Amino acid sequence: MSPARALRWRQVRGDLRHDAAVNVALVVVVALSACLMGTGAMVMERLLSSVDRLFEVAQPPHFLQMHKGEVDLAALTRFADRHPEIESWFVEEMVGFDGAALAWERPATGASGDLGESLIDNLFVAQNETFDRLVDAADAAPVPEDGEVYVPVAYQESIGLQVGDLLTVATSSGPRTWEVRGFVRDAQMASSLSSATRFVVSESDLAALTAAGGGQPEVIVEYLLTDPGLASDLERAYAADPALPKNGQAVTYTMIRTLHAISDGLAAVALVLVAALLIAIALLVIRFVVRGRLEDDVRQIGAMRAIGIPARDIGRVYLTRYSLLAAVGCAVGGALAVLAVPLLTRGVQTHYGAAAAGGRGTLVLLVALAAVALVVVLGCRRALRLVRRVEVVDALVHGSTLDRRQSRRRARRQARRARRTSLAGARGGVTRRLALIDLRADARQWSLVPVVFFLCAFLMGLPAHLLSTLESPRFLTYMGAPQVDVRADLQLADDLEALRTDLTAALTADDRVADVQVHALVLADVEAPDGRRTVRVEVGEGAAQGIEMIDGAAPGPGEIALSLLNAEELQAAVGDTLTIHEGDQSRSVVVSGVYQDVTSGGKTAKMHGDPPPGATGYTFFVDLAEGVDPVALAASYDERFEDVTVLPMTAYVEQTMTHVTSAFRATAVLATAFGLGVATLITVTFLQLRLARERRAMGTLSAVGFSTAEILGQLRGKTAATAAVGAVLGAVGAVTLGGPVLDVLVASAGVGLAHLELAPDPWVATGGAVALVAAAWLAAVGLTVRLRGASTSTWLRD
Template identity: 25%
Template sequence: MFLKMVKNDFIRNKIATLAVFVFITLAVILAASSINNIANLIQSMKELQERAVPADITQMHSGEFDQLEIDRFTEGQRKNIAMQETMVLLTFDGSNIEFGENQTMADTVQDISFVVQNQQFDFILDLNNKKLAIKEGEVAVPIYFMQQYDLKIGETITVKNGNYKKSFVISDFARDYEMNSSLTSSKRFVLNQADYDEMRRMRAGELEYLIQFKLNENGDAQTVQTAYIEAGLPANGPTVGGKIFLLFNALSDTAVAMVIILISILLIIIASLCIRLTFLATIDEDLREIGVMKAIGISKKDIKKVYLNKYRVMSVIAGILGYLLSFATVNLFNSNMKLYLSSDLSGNLKYVLSLIAPIFVYFMIVMYCKKVLKRMDKISAVEAIRSDIMERGKNRKYRFSLLKNKVLSTNIYMGLRDVWKRFKIYRLLLFIFIVCTFIVILPLTMYNTMNSPTFSTYMGIGKSDMRIDLRRTDRITADFNKLQEELKNDSDIGKYAAYITSSYQIKNAEGSWDYINIETGDFSVFPLKYLEGRAPESEGEISLSYANASKDELNKKIGDQVTVKAGGTEKNLIVTGIYQDITNGGKTAKADTSFGINKDAVLWYIVSIDLIEGVDIPSKMAYYQNTYDSAQVNDIKEYTQQTLGNIIDQMSTIVVGAIIIAVIISVLITSLFLRMLLSKDMSQIAIMRCVGLTSKHICQQYMAGTMLVLVLGIIFGVIASNYLGELLVNMAMSSMGAAKIELVNIVWQTWLLCPLALIAIVGMTIYISCRIAIKEDLSVILRR
């Protein structure tokens, strides 16, 4: 009997059942997809680490050094160090790399190096995660450049510098654990030993070194780093720990998974509210039947079982369907993972972990159903048989009587008045519209924020029109001085500021020495937004990045002292400000020009430029790019997009998915809500039609009320995405070095395009739903 009743309920409430089923399925699909994504990430990262055997400590160095000193140091640290290997890099400017039809890589913000495969660890892999073995005349190109320039296997690239010129056939694409991510500023091309030896013999590129250490299982990285500094070994470049490479590799896919999980949680909430709406409508229709069942002695438990079984069956079917579909859906989000981490994601871990999603959703839905069904306990058999509706309580006096309306048309006024009278019912719909708006606006504002020129301030860079990076060459200092002189005399330049980044030693919270990159210059020209304090303005002052100032690192606040050592001389500096920076692992610092530079450890030169109004920025960029071969010229937007390319691409996919989900939610929930409301009001609608109101007039009333709720939902949804969304983004980004990101709202998108699209979709849904329900035969309604 119970199965028959459940079956009949399915047939009778097709729209409501379909809506609930769709939301449960969507929730399971997204939740399982995100868990699947995380499981794939764990599996692929583990496989990549095992195959690549990355270094635990990498010291980048430019300049002369003695390998024998490194060998002696390694032998003295055998307690901690298992292996040591020094990779020699031949670095080139992008303008020296040609491909296609006279195209070059001059526009890249990445440092380009040519290397040979390591012998012991830090292996560079192919797309099958096998150790690259390159034949003579061939080259393996980093995945980053494959994407950026749409390169294919079999195409050629030509490397030229001075008297050297040679073409190489692209035989593979390099999956490089340490330099995969766009957040790392260097990329490695892999050559055959013979080609590399010829390139080095002809001095085609500038020499740089990666002095790498692989630690024992219980090796202490901090002990090794401190001992390395105290030994005065080569350190003209940043020091990078293995955890930073892990973070950079996992970052974009983790961010995607977190956003999907957030959306799936919201869908579970919506599914629960959808069930609530369905229960209210169904119980309202079945009130007399419930009274009869109670009167003939059927227990409350058995009556609840009739309704509960329906959602148990639905949750199981939706859970299985969502679980199976998630394996197809996840392919929309893991293309980046397949490219950069592992082409084979066929492990079994995802099948087990993804089961968490349907099981969790099932128990959440069943528990919520039981909670809603407790309403039946308050209904007596006599009251249920005599009542037409469940709404009981004290008579209330409502404001906004019809006689006082002097402005709006009667139908619109009655619709708006209905929202005020029955706001307890409409508040569910309001919440749904807030969630729909939130789901669309938050990913959209995140995408716009990352594409905004102001995002550079979260990368420790002041906002400017152009940025010129000078690469390390023999004439870099001369070029830097010449560039500043030319900028001073260029009438198109509004303002400019030069910055020099050098490596220094700094005393950490434990009293031992670490390396730190300090940028010196005049930071008042292109100011940053500081979380606390201000920029350094005189000698003896320093500002720290948020990550560097945190408790896990230097543990410093405004007014504290830090001790910096350069050339054997220690200086005590006062912390004047804390800023945000997501580059270089978020660990940077800034000092005024008066602080001086560490000439023995200069890492790079940067010049930021603003042009006067009316000057063509691309033309000016092209001029300086052609004039200075060793320079990399970009506008700030391009620099940001290249650095955050993977994350921005993935976020654009999420924006499209969020819009589709919001549309589905809006249509189904609006249909379901109006079904419930029209079912409750059917007698009242029949009376209105009897006294002469047309279907159009009645439809206008419901249209006005629902549209009012939609507009309020859009307003609150945008506000929630701006404030709550910003809070969530800041919580996620704080681990990267940005604790306070201000989301960028493009007004015509946030307050015009998205709201108008939602209004059009919901308006059409209301019109169709009302038209179908209100045209029902009056004689049937009045006989009920």
């Protein structure tokens, strides 16, 4: 090792021992940043890897078309023969039951329950042989015997079903019971945002269940292509062929993957955002510490410059120190990330299986840690530019990092402040006046505290406010539904029209109900520039009323409102005319508005008018009279009408968004803990450096008669005041600036949202600011309490 390098490392070791507490604080902040960045990156990698592995094993279709009704197999065969890009295809037969028709029992303990509160369609199928297989934990495609059923893993997770339980389905011919033999993962319907899920039974049991009645027969026409990228072209060709079955939703491979990524990947994105805020805090702290260290070592730097050591070599000494701290912090953060990822990906493993073994996860972690380290080191290099501006004379004579012009400018400012400052008659006492003077004189130094607390408050507030937005009744408008008290869904029943009439009459006659809107769900072919598209349309009086439009207005007679994704796919804007084909008839409608919707793959539409006959389902939106309990009313109607799913709207939102909200709840808790911890840590680090620098000033105050309590009170007051400014501004910023940040994320996600208006929780905003100020105050008290008995000689001693 060369003498210069040996000298550098000796200097680094000495510096590390000298500022041990500050160095530990820097390592902790960098470690937390690296932990969150690495965890977010690895969670996303595990999710994508697990989805890829499940897709590889299960082979979901590249394009599928759901359908209720008769199927023309000859037309499907002709279509497949005309499209050589189709590698394989088949028609999967299913029978769907409402959750209220499904019950379970555990013979060993006598426990029992039902699936009545489940909103999703429960579809019974036989195992597919060629592709779109439903697989178990061992990635095998189980084929049950008669009397056996394999249940979706979602029900294993949500209601705790076990192997050996009995599952009973109420049919028109009486109950039918199966023994639960295992659980299956569904590559096509595994997403928490999916509207259906599949149970696997034997082929003979499926035929018997269909014949028993009480369920709704459905089919899925599925296609496996030579190139998944051709799915959109095939979808357009399929929609343009009038002979093909299409009385249902069409889904592409890309839509399936997007739903998986959105429902389980948002938490990873939130972790990365929190990590970015922590990195910003780390850069501020490093800048403060580096500049403070340079000011303390200015005479040594001046001496080294005087004997001819280049500024670049001097900077390398400091850069080596902080690079080493960054490396240690990233190593610790990486180890924490490795421990945290299994805890955060349990749900991913349950729904999609374990990620494929390989080095991609390690590579992603290393890239994330390297990015954090690079940002920190570059921040240090930027702060160390001050070394090049140090002039030898000023450093050795005046002990200042400023050049002569800057020194004269500072001296003039201090002289002006001294002339304006008067302690005589100071309001609030001399102690408070001195604290304000000190804050004004050292504003650049003290600015670190409010900036850090601003970022911490923002870090704590944004995930919490997003969680409250997802759980608020207002979020219904982003799900294509108005803000009402109760929602009833009628889809899987033998006689939809009769049941609709009975339910409408019951709700209309109920004095607890203030208003009822009945919307029919129909499927219509719409002419698009590149061919026909099948669109899911909700038809009813007042359709889209109460839903916020991002452009235009709710539809009137002869008009249609489109969801954002449908408007983009159909290349339609407000005022355009669309041609809609309904059976043998067609008509023109005008686009009245565009709204946001995350349900049904984000592709829906709404039209004004009377519900037409022959709809595929009905949705009832119910407003209640004042004082009526939505939970009680929903329970009474759910029990009275077995084939109707009736839920309070709050429960509907919770059930639909359960995976997303639970992930963000964990992220909000984590962000709060990290925010408070980082704020406390930075406060302690900052005050340690300030105490070392202000030791003589405090001794002077003690010598002229100020008590130790007054001197420490000044420091604590300055800390609390600056922290309060930053915390309040951060709480406000999380509300005002959080919306635009989220808009960028949701608009780029491609899930049917362009604008997400936050519904902030005032208790969260207030409580977060108060908690941060309390943390700052307690940190200041805890750090200075040991100085209560300090004497004047103690303050003035070097």
